[in-house]
Amino acid sequence: MTTILYENPIFLEHKVPEGHAERPDRLRALNLALEHERFRALKRQKAPQANEDFVLLAHPEEHLRAVMKEIPEEEDTINQLEADTYASPASLQAALTGIGGVVAAVDDVFSGRADNVFVASRPPGHHAEKTKAMGFCFFNNVAIAARHAQKAHGAERVAIVDWDVHHGNGTQDIFFDDPSVLFCSTHQMPLYPGTGAKTEVGAGNIVNAPLSPNAGSDHFREAFRSRVLPRVADFRPDLIVISAGFDAHHRDPLAQINLVADDFDWATAKLLELADRSAKNRVVSVLEGGYDLQGLAESAATHIDRLMRG
Secondary structure, eight states: OOEEEEEOGGGGGOOOOTTOSSOTHHHHHHHHHTTSGGGTTOEEEEOOOOOGGGGGGTSOHHHHHHHHHTOOOSTTOOEEEETTEEEOTTHHHHHHHHHHHHHHHHHHHHHTSOSEEEEOOSSOOTTOBTTBOBTTBSSOHHHHHHHHHHHHHOOSOEEEEEOSSSOOHHHHHHHTTOTTEEEEEEEESSOTTOOOOTTOOTTTTEEEEEEOTTOBHHHHHHHIIIIIHHHHHHHOOSEEEEEEOOTTBTTOTTOOOBBOHHHHHHHHHHHHHHHHHHSTTOEEEEEOOOOSHHHHHHHHHHHHHHHHHO
């Protein structure tokens, strides 16, 4: 397998208030884990900054302008967009670079430069709805990746699998009535943002597999086996996009799901098998949550290692 990892120092410049969970140290912890010799063959590239027009693949221009309006100009200033979402002077550039990373990733897997790609970016994106920034997220990276695959590469079917412990309400909102995109999510319920019930099915393309608080590996794997994997297999996507949050790890402070790094390895392997069947191995994975530094580093490193090994 050829795996590319996209990163960029600008992601560290997206500043949040002291004590905020979604902090630059998350990427520093991952970078330390990637110093292990097993990652010597990993192709690490600098994510490019996307043009603002790519935002419009998933959001109306009014949303883009609303976010831009909240970006402060003065150094060391942090503006609050909503309850837990903040912007600093470099935040728009960081968000656009995250989009640039997913766009480049899609181009890589469709051109054959890579079998799969991991985008190590922040701010995350899966809570960003069509017209609302929320949950630490400005723009929906995985939604933009799916739309770019359809528009630029003729992908007829894209599957998005979200295993972040918080439901990807933004991704569900964007694709709720679009049968060309399958959205499957495992997440804790009840928990922020309050969406993700099994009854939320969209145009038959929304598959939610909620987990009860204190669920562990067996519950997660059973939800994956019974609800997520069969639907992805039947859908036969041209591309699989992963909203790769690692906050379902047992160490994470924001939820009560008790996964270990090996669970993310297992889930990654299962999705790689499905990508081999219908998508010519094409997988794009994008960092979402994960707020305990050790849990995030171990889990994300395990995920990336599995992407490399296939």
